Amino acid sequence: MSRRFVRRAVGFVVLFVAVIAVVIVGLAWLLSTLVGPLILSAVLPAIAVLIGLVIVLRLVRGVGRAAAPLGDLIEASGRVEAGEFGVQVGERGPREIRALARAFNAMSARLAEDTEDRRQLLADVSHELRTPLTVIQGNVEGMLDGLYPADAAHLERILAEARHLERLVDDLRTLSLADAGALPLHREPTDLAALAIEVVAGFEPQAAADGLSLRAEAADVTPLEVDPRRVRQVIANLVSNALRHTPAGGSVTVAVQPAVDAVELAVSDTGSGMDAQSVERAFDRFWRLGDAAGAGLGLGIVRDLVRAHGGEVSLESTPGAGTVVRCRFPILAG
Secondary structure, rough: HHHHHHHHHHHHHHHHHHHHHHHHHHHHHHHHHHOOOOOHHHHHHHHHHHHHHHHHHHHHHHHHHHHHHHHHHHHHHHHOOOOOOOOOOOOOOHHHHHHHHHHHHHHHHHHHHHHHHHHHHHHHHHHHHHHHHHHHHHHHHHOOOOOOOOOOOHHHHHHHHHHHHHHHHHHHHHHHHOOOOOOOOOOEEEEEHHHHHHHHHHHHHHHHHOOOOOEEEOOOOOOOOEEEHHHHHHHHHHHHHHHHHOOOOOOEEEEEEEEEEEEEEEEEEEEOOHHHHHHHHHOOOOOOOOOOOHHHHHHHHHHHHHHHHOOOOEEEEOOOOOEEEEEEEOOOOO
């Protein structure tokens, strides 16, 4: 296909230049006829032919420079259409063609990355769903076979795994809606400080059982037009994640304070922290630090929910010095 394109482009240019050459020769002949001298009638056609040849050579060269990379793009596009994502083409030819090649390479690389991410996501989802389903199936089959009694202990384990499945499905639905830009937000005036205190109070029994100190530091802040249910989910995910990665004797602090045209929520812990490479991947879906528990969706959901409110999320961490996650919710005018 690319060779046919080059041949057609060159043929078109040659035909175009040939027509121009004929016109030039005709004009030269007409001029020589009007002037009259024989020398003029002999020289002008030669000059015209020479000019025509120069034009032909330059145009053929220019078309060749433009048509060859365009041919590469046509061939590469066909390979992408056939499912060979990640195909790259050389950046050559005129400036506009090089810009087109760069755009194509970026598009092709993104397609390859998205395809790989989708495959990895499917594998991770399958793995996360399989574990609780296996536990539920094993306990139910054991009860039916008479190996396990249908007592409170076994039923509570089944119920816990069913709730884990429900949370995982809800998390996946939230991520899917956020990706599609269709995450519904029911905004209403909300006191972020009061909301943070409420969420922290719900985690205090867990923190006490794990030997951790959990406290809230809330300043007077401007009420925000946010979805309180979604923001509560943000705070809960951050607190749960901080408690999970903080050893006994450590502390977790949830602070709410005013910022420029925004309200900042910061959740800090005294855990083991993360290195620079882990910080870069902290918001990746299904990514977990070491053998940490959880599905690895918490921080990804936090990022998507905060961005849905028009805010920003940042994470700071140092090995051995804990982690701080900051969420900035903008104060909407009017």
